[in-house]
Amino acid sequence: MEQKKPKSRVAEKKNEVVASLKNFGTRIYDQLDKGVFPTISMPSRSTENIHYDPHLRQFILGDKSVSRSARNIRHVKPFTQLSWAAMFSNELTTQRKTSTLRDVYYSAQAYNMTFKDQQESNNIITDLETVTGYSREDFNIFPEERSAVFGDLTIEYTVPGYEGKTLNLTSHPDGVLIGPALTSSEFTHTTADKVIAIEKGGLFTRFIEENVHKKHNALLVLTAGQAPRQTRHFIRRLHDELNLPVYIFTDGDPWGMHIAMVIISGSANAAHLRELNTPDAVWSGVWATDIVNYKLPTDPLDDVDIKRLYELQKDPRYQNDPLWQREIKTFLKIRKKAEQEAFSRYGLTYIVDEYLPTKLKQTT
Amino acid sequence: MAQATFEEISASDFFYRNRDIAGFTNPSRAIFAAIRELVENSLDAAESQKIPPDIYVRLSFEAEATKDTQIYKLRVEDNGSGIQPRFIPSAFGQVLYGSKYKLKQMRGTFGLGGKMAVLYGQITTHQAAYVTSSTGQAKIYSFKLMIDIQRNRPIILDRKVLINKDQWRGTIVEFSLEGDYLRAMPKILEYFKQTAMVNPYANLTFVDPKGRLYKFTRATTEMPEPPKETLPHPYGVDVELLQRLIQITPYKTMAEFLKYHFHRVGDITAQKFLDFSGVSPSKNPKRLSHEEIVRLMQNLKRFKEFLPPDASCLSPLGEELLRAGIQKELKPEYLVVHQRKPSTYAGHPFIIEVGIAYGGEIPKKGSFVLYRFANRIPLLYDEASDVSFRVINSMNWRRYKVSPDMPIAIVVHICSTKVPYKTVGKEFIADRAEVRREVANELREVARQLQHFLSKREHVDREKKRLGIFAKYLPKIAQFSASLAGKEKLPDVDKLIKSVQKYGAEET
Numbered sequence: 001m002e003q004k005k006p007k008s009r010v011a012e013k014k015n016e017v018v019a020s021l022k023n024f025g026t027r028i029y030d031q032l033d034k035g036v037f038p039t040i041s042m043p044s045r046s047t048e049n050i051h052y053d054p055h056l057r058q059f060i061l062g063d064k065s066v067s068r069s070a071r072n073i074r075h076v077k078p079f080t081q082l083s084w085a086a087m088f089s090n091e092l093t094t095q096r097k098t099s100t101l102r103d104v105y106y107s108a109q110a111y112n113m114t115f116k117d118q119q120e121s122n123n124i125i126t127d128l129e130t131v132t133g134y135s136r137e138d139f140n141i142f143p144e145e146r147s148a149v150f151g152d153l154t155i156e157y158t159v160p161g162y163e164g165k166t167l168n169l170t171s172h173p174d175g176v177l178i179g180p181a182l183t184s185s186e187f188t189h190t191t192a193d194k195v196i197a198i199e200k201g202g203l204f205t206r207f208i209e210e211n212v213h214k215k216h217n218a219l220l221v222l223t224a225g226q227a228p229r230q231t232r233h234f235i236r237r238l239h240d241e242l243n244l245p246v247y248i249f250t251d252g253d254p255w256g257m258h259i260a261m262v263i264i265s266g267s268a269n270a271a272h273l274r275e276l277n278t279p280d281a282v283w284s285g286v287w288a289t290d291i292v293n294y295k296l297p298t299d300p301l302d303d304v305d306i307k308r309l310y311e312l313q314k315d316p317r318y319q320n321d322p323l324w325q326r327e328i329k330t331f332l333k334i335r336k337k338a339e340q341e342a343f344s345r346y347g348l349t350y351i352v353d354e355y356l357p358t359k360l361k362q363t364t
Numbered sequence: 365m366a367q368a369t370f371e372e373i374s375a376s377d378f379f380y381r382n383r384d385i386a387g388f389t390n391p392s393r394a395i396f397a398a399i400r401e402l403v404e405n406s407l408d409a410a411e412s413q414k415i416p417p418d419i420y421v422r423l424s425f426e427a428e429a430t431k432d433t434q435i436y437k438l439r440v441e442d443n444g445s446g447i448q449p450r451f452i453p454s455a456f457g458q459v460l461y462g463s464k465y466k467l468k469q470m471r472g473t474f475g476l477g478g479k480m481a482v483l484y485g486q487i488t489t490h491q492a493a494y495v496t497s498s499t500g501q502a503k504i505y506s507f508k509l510m511i512d513i514q515r516n517r518p519i520i521l522d523r524k525v526l527i528n529k530d531q532w533r534g535t536i537v538e539f540s541l542e543g544d545y546l547r548a549m550p551k552i553l554e555y556f557k558q559t560a561m562v563n564p565y566a567n568l569t570f571v572d573p574k575g576r577l578y579k580f581t582r583a584t585t586e587m588p589e590p591p592k593e594t595l596p597h598p599y600g601v602d603v604e605l606l607q608r609l610i611q612i613t614p615y616k617t618m619a620e621f622l623k624y625h626f627h628r629v630g631d632i633t634a635q636k637f638l639d640f641s642g643v644s645p646s647k648n649p650k651r652l653s654h655e656e657i658v659r660l661m662q663n664l665k666r667f668k669e670f671l672p673p674d675a676s677c678l679s680p681l682g683e684e685l686l687r688a689g690i691q692k693e694l695k696p697e698y699l700v701v702h703q704r705k706p707s708t709y710a711g712h713p714f715i716i717e718v719g720i721a722y723g724g725e726i727p728k729k730g731s732f733v734l735y736r737f738a739n740r741i742p743l744l745y746d747e748a749s750d751v752s753f754r755v756i757n758s759m760n761w762r763r764y765k766v767s768p769d770m771p772i773a774i775v776v777h778i779c780s781t782k783v784p785y786k787t788v789g790k791e792f793i794a795d796r797a798e799v800r801r802e803v804a805n806e807l808r809e810v811a812r813q814l815q816h817f818l819s820k821r822e823h824v825d826r827e828k829k830r831l832g833i834f835a836k837y838l839p840k841i842a843q844f845s846a847s848l849a850g851k852e853k854l855p856d857v858d859k860l861i862k863s864v865q866k867y868g869a870e871e872t
Contacts (some may be wrong), residue, residue, distance in 0.1 A: 025848020032855035
């Protein structure tokens with residue numbers, strides 16, 4: 001099998017992140033030192049400033065910017081919170097510690113910086129992302145959700161205590177958690193030639209049991225529902241650094257379809273960030289047309305499903321590829337949905353032996 | 365005077381049979397009424413001499429009477445004018461004998477209170493009353509008295525004369541009565557507190573049967589101008605009064621009769637009125653027939669050109685004293701008082717004074733605390749029937765940014781030669797259009813000032829809070845940014861904080 005020498009970005013990026021935080025602090029410090037009220041400006045995240053960029057194939061923020069001034073009574077508190085969040089993130093990244101959004105909320109209290117609630121502290125972290133252009137995972141602030149990866153990829157840790165240690169991602173049959181240690185690792189070696197992202201844990205386990213990673217020479221990624229941002233970024237790295245094509249398998253319903261879309265084109269909430277999406281990834285199934293072609297057992301679409309389909313039909317992310325419009329129309333026509341497990345009607349291995357190879361070929 | 369055909373009863377007999385009229389309804393009410401009547405007599409006695417009153421009241425337990433009532437001894441001492449010895453027996457032993465049957469503002473008007481208290485004591489305990497008094501002359505006179513109820517005459521059981529070495533002046537009344545102090549206690553204490561509020565120049569001391577001392581100390585020795593006696597105003601007379609005046613008048617012509625017996629009637633007004641009613645100015649008033657007297661009375665009310673009564677017969681507290689009284693008893697954070705110009709109803713002049721007090725020691729009750737006074741007497745019963753209560757309830761307080769859940773007390777004082785009480789119990793002011801209008805205008809005035817105060821305070825609070833926010837956060841921004849920038853020295857933000865203070869409104 002062909003071996004690849006991946007290009008590393010991890011260490012380089014860490015330095016950029018720390019520099020951007022320091023730069024942010026210095027800007028405020030210099031203004032205060034000159035005896036003026038510090039102000040900062042950042043792109044506006046209001047809905048009217050979020051645009052879909054067909055070229056980048058993701059949402060981006062427009063030209064509108066908002067400015068925060070410490071002289072404004074309504075800004076001074078969030079301004080302080082933002083400075084605190086920057087300092088806290090700086091400590092995390094330089095001391096190589098990780099934290100969660102919940103942690104952030106509580107840590108602020110140690111500085112007598114209370115947040116009204118979790119939402120307020122989350123917003124401040126999003127502000128910090130907008131100001132610096134880096135996502136919170138870059139500041140070592142991770143969400144609670146976890147997803148997993150399995151396959152022949154050897155990584156090298158950069159987290160304290162593990163520096164230089166390597167791990168092959170086939171070493172644990174349940175897969176390896178996509179957590180802070182993994183996402184900050186360098187990719188050193190792989191024999192895989194594709195990535196398969198799977199929505200559900202049951203199918204992920206089935207694929208491992210059935211040796212899909214060997215049979216199809218693939219890295220398997222469990223998104224566990226809507227993929228967390230760090231997982232989306234991880235998939236992007238697998239694609240960019242290892243040049244692997246990405247195939248996504250979800251349930252055959254509007255929600256599964258959209259899980260795939262967010263991996264491909266990102267979300268409006270993350271319009272201020274880059275590199276969380278993988279524009280070249282493809283949705284391989286379960287399509288509405290698969291439901292028809294494979295005569296899968298189905299449930300009827302309910303009102304919420306249908307409402308969602310009409311929303312997605314107008315969504316700019318769904319305009320590029322005729323595939324999406326065709327599938328939406330088919331869903332609306334058959335008014336049915338099917339889960340990935342529905343293939344079990346043809347036996348437990350049918351999905352691996354028959355469906356998967358067919359679809360991989362079809363979407364390559 | 366008495367014209368009863370079948371059985372003549374004396375005035376004291378009448379009140380013995382109808383003691384509810386004077387407020388001696390039940391044992392708890394009676395003990396309250398007895399204290400109140402004697403205290404008010406004492407206040408009047410001191411004020412008439414322009415002496416700041418010093419009043420000492422002691423109620424002591426004597427014996428159990430019934431299941432719910434006890435016998436108490438009540439002693440009231442004052443430093444008032446004192447009573448000349450020849451008047452003492454009648455002043456305390458003869459109902460409807462008194463010095464208050466004149467037209468000027470007085471606390472009582474029945475000449476009944478002190479005597480009713482003594483009468484009530486006698487009928488419930490069969491014991492004599494002791495009255496000691498001196499006008500400050502060489503001697504002190506001390507009487508032991510009972511009332512001959514059927515004949516309405518005092519019986520003098522003993523009389524002592526003492527040498528007044530210290531030139532003491534005042535009156536001491538002591539007698540026993542049956543009552544229920546425990547139930548009366550809250551009202552009695554409230555009465556003293558409110559009396560102290562509206563008589564800020566008085567020292568009041570009360571020792572209750574348990575030996576507890578309640579002391580209300582004066583806040584000033586300033587006293588209001590005492591009222592001047594006045595003649596009846598033409599609008600206020602009735603047939604009976606006209607007949608009495610005609611009986612006693614020494615004047616031989618209607619012109620003189622009108623001029624000398626009525627308030628604000630001079631030669632010209634008398635002439636105009638007589639023209640108006642078609643009565644000859646030279647007619648002898650004693651020659652008027654009964655029908656003519658009735659017509660005269662009707663014309664007096666109909667004639668539009670009488671001048672309104674002047675207020676010299678009134679003795680309002682005045683804004684300064686009202687303020688002092690409310691301040692010392694309620695200790696509010698903010699207080700505004702206001703007095704309006706005199707007004708009249710049915711020929712009787714009256715003045716309304718109000719105060720509105722906010723915060724401080726005033727409790728939050730979910731409704732305004734209302735203190736009502738008439739001629740410097742607190743009104744403690746039937747609040748909901750009072751005109752002030754109704755005016756307050758019908759006012760749109762939200763207009764003044766005031767709500768009942770704020771700690772607010774409202775004080776309304778009405779002064780009049782004839783307070784428009786609704787009932788004989790004299791506990792609340794009738795809802796008369798003239799009075800209602802004055803009270804309403806007065807309350808609006810003070811409410812506006814309270815609103816002004818509240819909004820100013822709110823502004824100051826907001827400003828303080830605003831500065832507090834900058835003072836809290838700017839140093840933190842300095843600290844965090846210094847840490848991020850890797851600087852040891854913190855930037856100085858004091859100047860920035862000060863600049864926010866100087867320029868008020870830079871918010872957008």
